[in-house]
Amino acid sequence: MTTFYRRLPRFDYVQPTSLDEALSLLGRYKADAKPLAGGTDLIPQVKGRDMAAPRVVVDLKAIPGLDAITYDATKGLTLGAMATIANVERSVLVREHYPMLSNALTTMASPQVRNRATVTGNICTAVPSADSAPTLLVLEAVLKLVSQKGERLVPITQFFTGPRQTVLTYDELITEIRIPSPPPKSRGVYLKLSPRKSMDLAVVGVAAFVVRDGETCKDVRIALGAVAPTPIREARAESALLGKKLTDESIEEAASAASSECRPIDDHRAAREYRCDMVYVLTRRALTQIKEEAL
Amino acid sequence: MDYAVIGTRVPRVDAREKVTGTAKYAADYSLPGMLWCKVLRSPVVHAKILNIDTSKAERLPGVKAVITAKDFGGWTWGFMATTRDEPPLAMGKVRYLHEGIAGVAAIDEEVAEAATELIKVDYEELPGVFDPEEAMKPGAPVIHDYRPNNVSVEYHWNYGDVEKAFAESYIVREDRFSTGRVTKGYLEPPASLAYYDPSGSITVWAAKQSPYFHYRHLAACFRLPLSKVRVVQPYIGGGFGGTKNDSVAGDFCAVMASKKTGKPVKFIYSQEEELMTSKRRHAMITYSKMGATKDGLLTAVQAKVIAEGGGYTAIGPLSMYLAGASIAIPYKLANFKYDGYRVFTNNPVCAAMRGHGITHTRFAHDLQMEMIAEELGIDFMEMRLRNAIDNPKPGTVYRTVNDVTLNTCGMKEALTAIKEDPIWAEREHAPKRVGSTSFGVGISGTAYVGGARQLGHQSCAAVIRLCEDGTANLLTGATDCGQGSDTVLCMIAAEELGMKLDDVVIKRVDTAYTPCDPGSYGSRVTLLAGQATQIAAAEVRKQLAEAAAKTWNAKPEEIQIRNSVVSLKSNPDKSMTLENLAKIASYSGSGAVIMGKGYSSYGLEPLDFKTGAGNGGTSYSFTAQATRLGVDLETGHTTVTDFLLAHDCGRPLNPIGAEGQNEGGAVQGLGQAIYEEFIIDQGHTRNSTFLDYKMPRSTDIPDIRIIDIITDDPNGPYGAKEASEGSHVSAPPSVMSAIHDATGIWFKEQPVTPEKIVKALKEAGKWGK
Incomplete structure (x- = not known):
């Protein structure tokens, strides 16, 4: 039944000051606990009764060091779980080494929300249109998942399992997003299409990332948002370009492949046909932009 | 005119409370x-x-x-x-x-x-019924027993002889237009x-x-x-x-x-x-048949309008009246027939919204006139100028075939202002194509009724109470719901009293103390509560002038009050503060209570819902609008870069307020034209949040310029007519006209979303070309 609550339900709020304490709370309460980062997804969902009220909300903001953003030429970029979208977007390191990530984050929500929300939270909420996801997919990010029992590294390509579903278990937290250093001669672009210029959901998001050897593409990664139950890598489009030069023809072929492979839903946000058409347009634009950028 | 307060750009009287967050809602x-x-x-x-x-x-x-x-x-x-x-x-x-x-x-x-x-x-x-045309069919589920055909309101008006006019026309077009479900x-x-x-x-x-x-x-x-x-x-x-x-x-x-x-x-x-x-705007389907001569002069319009009403009638009789009554403005038209049906459906209830009723048919007819002009090879601006009603000479009235009477009409002047502006005059020199974006410029010319007064809803009233220190309290039943009317009413009182604006204080309505008022709708407050305030203030001023005249042994006509200073016209050395005069007036003899009252009297002409004859308000505003935009021929996205509105509001009393109203109206019209719509599936609204109901963001708003066309209407205080609903009505047809210029395609259904544009481009074989 539809309800029209305006305020939050009652729950306990805990603010642990160490990761161990947080993990122990999650281990104890399991499905009854919800970790709180920026809260820009959790709070509206709980308020609207879109999810059952948690018994305990575990606020991660007081855990020292979780918001670190570090870069090392060999290890690449590490984003702490509590790094806000705004801080990642504005990080000099990110702008220098991963400009496509910075650009993708700029398309998200409003400045106020970006100041509050975290990149990790965007990934954990796991909506198909998550704007950070296609970029993290093509950058082949790896997520560090930690629980009281231990830790595991999960490539982001294996993280999403369905709309708002991931491999993350109730007692686990993502503590780091690790993004390898982009290979030399690589270029990446994220393009987002939404009805309005700002503060809007992607109808389609396309991330393209190409590594070239001379003029041929020796690695091609294309990821799509909002056109499948999860953000996805688009293997057929990628292989259409692999080993080829970036030309209008090869780009066209890859864009067509991406468009014919995607399986979006038909809903009030956009019709399936339009989303597929836009995958074609955006993939072509992204690849053309890469082609035209000087290496 | 030598006004002390009227026409000056003043901040709103409620600005401080609102900006500091102390205003209580x-x-x-x-x-x-x-x-x-x-x-x-x-x-x-x-x-x-x-x-x-x-x-x-x-x-x-x-x-x-x-x-x-x-x-x-x-x-x-x-x-x-x-x-x-x-x-x-x-x-x-x-x-x-x-x-x-x-x-x-x-x-x-x-x-x-x-x-x-x-x-x-x-x-x-x-079983439910969700489409008004389905609901009108025999055998459809009946929603109210008292309306077995589901038609909640029905009008059939006939002026002139449309059949004869169509038969004699050089060209006749028939099209179906529709407006969306907007909030x-x-x-x-x-x-x-x-x-x-x-x-x-x-x-x-x-x-x-x-x-x-x-x-x-x-x-x-x-x-x-x-x-x-x-x-x-x-x-x-x-x-x-x-x-x-x-x-x-x-x-x-x-x-x-x-x-x-x-x-x-x-x-x-x-x-x-x-x-x-909550009640949202009616979605209306307009089947329009329009005829013209070879020279593009309109001969006749026949409009069958079917409105989705939702589950109850609400203000529907007025919505349908307005949709029909505005057919013969702002273009000369000798023959029209209107068949309006408001139909019950099992969707949420539809009612009034800014641009009430008129936005639907003016959208249809302004666009259809361009389509005819295109077929006749007539420039769209020229087409409008040929048909636009002339400004009546002072003291005369233009009367439409259904007895709508215009004392002033700035339509031609507004169109001419747009015509001469570079946005229109130099449109051929502006880039037509950059990458996949095709640019276009469109125009519209529309009218709107202001000073609404219909049937039982009549006068506005005002009371002004002079305080002994030369300040005044203004009491009206008129509501400022954000449009800035409290500021304008204080300006009117200050102007008439010769008082400083800051010395006039207005409080919120309280039905236990303030005089009865019909309400804030139909662009009526400045005109009617404004007139009432003007009269009430004049009554107070008269008492003040008499007291001053007595003190100075002069005639009341010789007393001048301006900026809270009282002086004698013939002898400027003779002066006192208004505070001093207020004390004299209040305390002389046995003492007096200096109060003034007034009620509005504009627009008492009859009005007939059954025939569509007469005036639903005191005066009419006219708006010409140019829109420049770009359409991405691959994604179907429209980026509107410029709005230019030439608006005849008679005379802007607070120019900042009038500009804000015109801008706001135009932006809301833009939302309706290309962004906003409730998506309803079997009575279920699928986009019931502002995440999915797409109102334009500030980043989607074009540069907006306003040109005031001054016509000084006799049926409004200081010549004022309405501002805001007119610009709401002018925006959608102007945007559609520009999209047509950019794409070569006529879109007749609001909103024109990117998806609809791509679909139409594909059908025309133009997608991505």
Whole structure:
């Protein structure tokens, strides 16, 4: 039944000051606990009764060091779980080494929300249109998942399992997003299409990332948002370009492949046909932009 | 004109409270011991209510009262005596999704909402009908027994001889146009704090833009004399017609719960509840047939308009009147036929919104005129100039075939201003194509009625009370719901009194103290409350002038009051402060109470809903608009870069306010044209949040320039006519005209979303080309 609550339900709020304490709370309460980062997804969902009220909300903001953003030429970029979208977007390191990530984050929500929300939270909420996801997919990010029992590294390509579903278990937290250093001669672009210029959901998001050897593409990664139950890598489009030069023809072929492979839903946000058409347009634009950028 | 205050650019009188956050809105009020009210809403779209079992809800700790339809004894309300079909809570039958079924008052909001979930309602579901054209067909599910054909309002008007005119026309076109289901998008949801006190009087602090409608509704519903109903007006967070001109389920439930419990009761709708249940604009289909001569002069228009009404009639009779009555303005037209049908469906109820009624048909006809011009090879601007009504010479009147009378008409002057502006004059020199984006420039020329006064809703009134220190209190029943009318009314009072603007103070409406007023709708407040204020102020000034004349042994005509200084025209050395004069006037002899009262008298011409003849207001505004935009031929996205509006509001009294109103109206029109629409599937609104109901963001708004066309209408204070609804009406056809210029395709359905553009481009073989 539809309800029209305006305020939050009652729950306990805990603010642990160490990761161990947080993990122990999650281990104890399991499905009854919800970790709180920026809260820009959790709070509206709980308020609207879109999810059952948690018994305990575990606020991660007081855990020292979780918001670190570090870069090392060999290890690449590490984003702490509590790094806000705004801080990642504005990080000099990110702008220098991963400009496509910075650009993708700029398309998200409003400045106020970006100041509050975290990149990790965007990934954990796991909506198909998550704007950070296609970029993290093509950058082949790896997520560090930690629980009281231990830790595991999960490539982001294996993280999403369905709309708002991931491999993350109730007692686990993502503590780091690790993004390898982009290979030399690589270029990446994220393009987002939404009805309005700002503060809007992607109808389609396309991330393209190409590594070239001379003029041929020796690695091609294309990821799509909002056109499948999860953000996805688009293997057929990628292989259409692999080993080829970036030309209008090869780009066209890859864009067509991406468009014919995607399986979006038909809903009030956009019709399936339009989303597929836009995958074609955006993939072509992204690849053309890469082609035209000087290496 | 040598005005001291009128025409100056002044900040709003309520700016400080609003900017600092101290302005109190309905949701900010509370009283000790207050209960909270929530409304149980129907999960089905069309059903008989077989039984309502409230026992479990009543037993929930913290619940103090449960209200159902039977508490209201069968009372219903509506715009006309013959259309009072809406009950406070669904009575025997549910007609749209989330219609109110029961109300609960409890110690807090959460307990009240939880209690609604314990109310057990047995429904016998009925087949629903959701498309007005389907609903008109024989055999369609019947929504109200008193309208077995589902037509809630019907008009058939016929002027001139359309058949003969079409037969004699060089060209005749027939097209189908439609407007979408749009909402107002104000920030403040419906809310009220209600107290039915032990003396048997009701006091409410309610978010209403027309508090005297609500006052009548409450008096009628609770069978009380009007003198025992007090609506205290908080600040209002936007209105735009419809919901805040009306009463909602929560209003009646809160008062009833207060009556039952003896406690104050408050409610606030959630944003989603507002979007799902509150009254939105009608979606209208216009089948239009238009004829013209070889030279492009319009010969006849025949319009069949079918409006989706939703589950109840509400203000529908007026919506359909306005859609038809505006057909013969702003272009000369000797023959027109109008068949208007407002049809019940099992969708949420439709009512008034900014640009009321007129936006639908003016959109259709302005665009159809361009289509005819295109076929005839006539420039779109030239087509409009050939047909536009001329500005009547002072003292004369232009009368349309249905007796709409214009004292002033700035249509041609407005069109000419656009024609001469570089946006239009140099459009061929601007880039037509950059990458995949094709640019286009479009125009429109539209009219809107202001100073609405229809049937029972008549005068505005004002009272001015002079204070002994030379300041004044202005009392009116007119509501500033955000449009800036309190500022304009203070300016008018200050102008007439010769007082400094800061010395005139206006307070919010309180029906226990302020004079009765029809409300804020139909662009009427500046015109009618403005005239009342002008008259009241003149009465005070007259008393002041007499007192000064007596003091100086002069004639009252010789007294000059300006900027709170009183002087003698013939001898400028003779002067005193207004404060001094106020003391003299108040304390001389036995003393006096210096007050003035006034009521509006403009626009008393008759009006006939049955024939569509006459004036629904005092005067008419005219707007010419140019729009420049780019359409991405691959994604279908439209980026509007420029709006230029030449608007005849007679004379802007507070130019900042008029500009703001024109800009706001145009932006809301832009939303309706290309962004906004409720998507409804079998009576279920699929986009009931502002995440998915796409109002344009500030980053989507074009540069907007306004050119004031001054016509000084005799039926408005200082020559003023309306501003804001006219620009709302001019925006959609201008945007469509520009999209056509950019794409070569005529879009006849609002909103023109990127998806619709891509679909049309594909059909035309132009996608991505």
